[in-house]
Amino acid sequence: MAPLEEEDLAPDPSIVYACKELRLDLKEQTEGAWGYAAELENLGGLDHPHLVKLRCSYTQNHKAYIIMSPYAPLTLLSFMKNPDACAWYVAQTSPQRREMTLGWMSCMSSALVYLHDAEMKHKDIKPDNILIDCDHCHHENYPLPVLTDFGISKKFSLSQGSDSRGQSGTFFWQAPEHMRSEPAGRAADVFALGGIFLLLLALGHGNTTETIIAALRGETIPASGFAAKLDEFVVPYIDDVSKTSDDSKSAWYLVKEMLASTPSERPTARNVWTALKGIMEESGFRPHCSALPRTPKTSHESPERSVGGDDILDTTTVLARLKLERQSSNTKSW
Structure with a gap:
């Protein structure tokens, strides 16, 4: 997906998003890289009130970040x-x-x-x-x-x-x-x-x-x-x-x-x-x-x-x- 842009997310600072971090080395196609690709593919296109929603994703310093909503600390x-x-x-x-x-x-x-x-x-x-x-x-x-x-x-x-x-x-x-x-x-x-x-x-x-x-x-x-x-x-x-x-x-x-x-x-x-x-x-x-x-x-x-x-x-x-x-x-x- 495209790199994270500010306009991709709600401008309201009171809204908190969940961020999932994965370690990866895309050159070696590690488990983290495959997990990152799989989760993006699985989340893309899903839209249901009781399924977490993908907002955007990006990679930085050999790590992948998946931004989702809602953020809910209670499981x-x-x-x-x-x-x-x-x-x-x-x-x-x-x-x-x-x-x-x-x-x-x-x-x-x-x-x-x-x-x-x-x-x-x-x-x-x-x-x-x-x-x-x-x-x-x-x-x-x-x-x-x-x-x-x-x-x-x-x-x-x-x-x-x-x-x-x-x-x-x-x-x-x-x-x-x-x-x-x-x-x-x-x-x-x-x-x-x-x-x-x-x-x-x-x-x-x-x-x-x-x-x-x-x-x-x-x-x-x-x-x-x-x-x-x-x-x-x-x-x-x-x-x-x-x-x-x-x-x-x-x-x-x-x-x-x-x-x-x-x-x-x-x-x-x-x-x-x-x-x-x-x-x-x-x-x-x-x-x-x-x-x-x-x-x-x-x-x-x-x-x-x-x-x-x-x-x-x-x-x-x-x-x-x-x-x-x-x-x-x-x-x-x-």
Whole structure:
């Protein structure tokens, strides 16, 4: 991209931008150089309220600088580890916190739909890579999340499929197919997002993020994380907590589907967003992302497939499936 010019950025001195620094030696084509080129390619052209936005970039003294907005020092991980440090969270009532949790889940799934429709996999979705923009992005009584860090994201072609091998993000958040050394597609992003949703919902039930993460950690790296602890902890935990979660049963069931061991059994990002939109509306909440923005490259000729190979589902169909599950478990409320 062009060198940094003052007029490229907002003249308002009160606006702060984020700057990512990478060490590089373009002559040797080092990892830093490739990461710089990859992140610029991945960020270019993306325009979504819950994705970090590229403003400009430049190189100087064997370093590359990527200027982005928004600048948000609070990450989702920092928030989840100590939510009471945020005054806006402490001031919320219990229903407001539930609305915020479902709202964040809806916003993040909307961003993932946008990426997948643009034929891009993020490949490193985790709480550290989600910013909470407390200064510029608000809805109702809470700030909104922004997905960032596209250094290892990968473009794909729908004609060839999205499955691939290679660099695949942080082990703790990786999908089971990575552990099995199998190709991973868009469903791996859905799995990682499902893990984040589990932690968010758990906060509403008095389970701290550190308690859940401790339960997911093993003595060795291969035995650590959501994929490694699916049968031992994740599924039993969801089944147990959903029994006493009358107002969130649908959300818990959705998360359970997102964390399915088999990629083809997980809902697509679009079906996740559709389900959450319906859950919020049935609860009387107004979703921030009530409609999906168009992507710079959307392929309608070859739509994603959803759970069990069905076509993309609408809100009514997704909620109907959730209600059938509720009925089959003989629960009266959800």
